[in-house]
Amino acid sequence: MVQHALDRDHEVVGVCREKSVGKLDAFKDRIIIIPGKTNDREVIKRAVAGCDAVLTVLVPWGVRGYATGTAQAVLDYAQPGARLVFSCGWLVFSCGWHITRDGQDLYSWRLRAAAKVLGPLMRLLRVADIGDQVKACRRVFASDTRWTVVRGSDLEEGESQGLPVWSRHVGDPVLESNLTRRVDFALFMVAALEDDALVHEAPAIVGCGTPSALAHAAASEGAGNR
Numbered sequence: 001m002v003q004h005a006l007d008r009d010h011e012v013v014g015v016c017r018e019k020s021v022g023k024l025d026a027f028k029d030r031i032i033i034i035p036g037k038t039n040d041r042e043v044i045k046r047a048v049a050g051c052d053a054v055l056t057v058l059v060p061w062g063v064r065g066y067a068t069g070t071a072q073a074v075l076d077y078a079q080p081g082a083r084l085v086f087s088c089g090w091l092v093f094s095c096g097w098h099i100t101r102d103g104q105d106l107y108s109w110r111l112r113a114a115a116k117v118l119g120p121l122m123r124l125l126r127v128a129d130i131g132d133q134v135k136a137c138r139r140v141f142a143s144d145t146r147w148t149v150v151r152g153s154d155l156e157e158g159e160s161q162g163l164p165v166w167s168r169h170v171g172d173p174v175l176e177s178n179l180t181r182r183v184d185f186a187l188f189m190v191a192a193l194e195d196d197a198l199v200h201e202a203p204a205i206v207g208c209g210t211p212s213a214l215a216h217a218a219a220s221e222g223a224g225n226r
């Protein structure tokens with residue numbers, strides 16, 4: 001995400017936990033790094049001061065409301081009018097689209113079953129809390145900021161395929177492949193900063209090179225040619 005932002009000439013201020021600072025070594029001369037937890041309100045207040053936009057990774061880990069605390073701090077301290085883009089989703093549910101904005105998403109039995117069984121189990125084991133990301137996103141949806149919540153599919157490593165395609169609702173056939181390159185998820189987040197059509201949207205994304213995205217593109221092209 002940092003690389004995509006620098007590629008587009010953005011000045012970058014990054015927040016990451018103290019123990020993770022080393023992973024940003026390659027960028028340390030080109031960005032400002034603020035070590036700290038993203039749910040630390042003072043850290044976020046300092047980091048977002050003067051920023052035109054904030055890219056926020058809503059992390060599902062832990063059971064102490066990390067995602068909710070992170071989202072709230074960003075909503076409270078981002079400067080008025082700033083563009084806010086949040087990520088959400090969860091690998092362990094084999095589909096990261098569990099957040100719904102308007103209840104119009106159609107989920108597979110696999111996702112529903114996984115949420116029912118794994119959700120309480122992960123919470124019991126104090127590993128993760130699916131409800132935390134849901135709550136965080138509800139706060140974002142209810143805010144009067146210029147937000148976008150990007151809902152990720154399953155992720156894979158690998159070279160960029162290009163900007164993912166998106167749909168407003170899970171269940172749309174274009175999303176069927178349920179796979180996005182991690183680097184392209186980041187690309188979508190950064191590109192969203194300059195795409196006002198995504199303000200107040202919760203796009204569910206899928207890689208543009210996946211079979212379902214390609215089939216959709218071919219169908220649209222066919223319709224255009226008729």
Ligand SMILES: NC(=O)c1ccc[n+]([C@@H]2O[C@H](COP(=O)([O-])OP(=O)(O)OC[C@H]3O[C@@H](n4cnc5c(N)ncnc54)[C@H](OP(=O)(O)O)[C@@H]3O)[C@@H](O)[C@H]2O)c1
Pocket residue numbers: 015016017018019020057058059060061062066087088089090091092095096097151152153154155
């Ligand atoms: N993985 C998937 O398949 C998948 C699918 C759909 C959507 N998503 C979404 O994509 C985004 C990134 O996912 P990811 O899989 O890259 O996440 P990740 O590997 O779990 O890590 C993302 C960041 O979370 C922080 N983190 C990790 N463990 C933490 C903990 N125990 N407590 C607090 N912070 C912790 C780390 O930040 P530091 O820099 O501070 O170390 C890390 O950079 C998330 O919003 C996720 O919901 C992921």
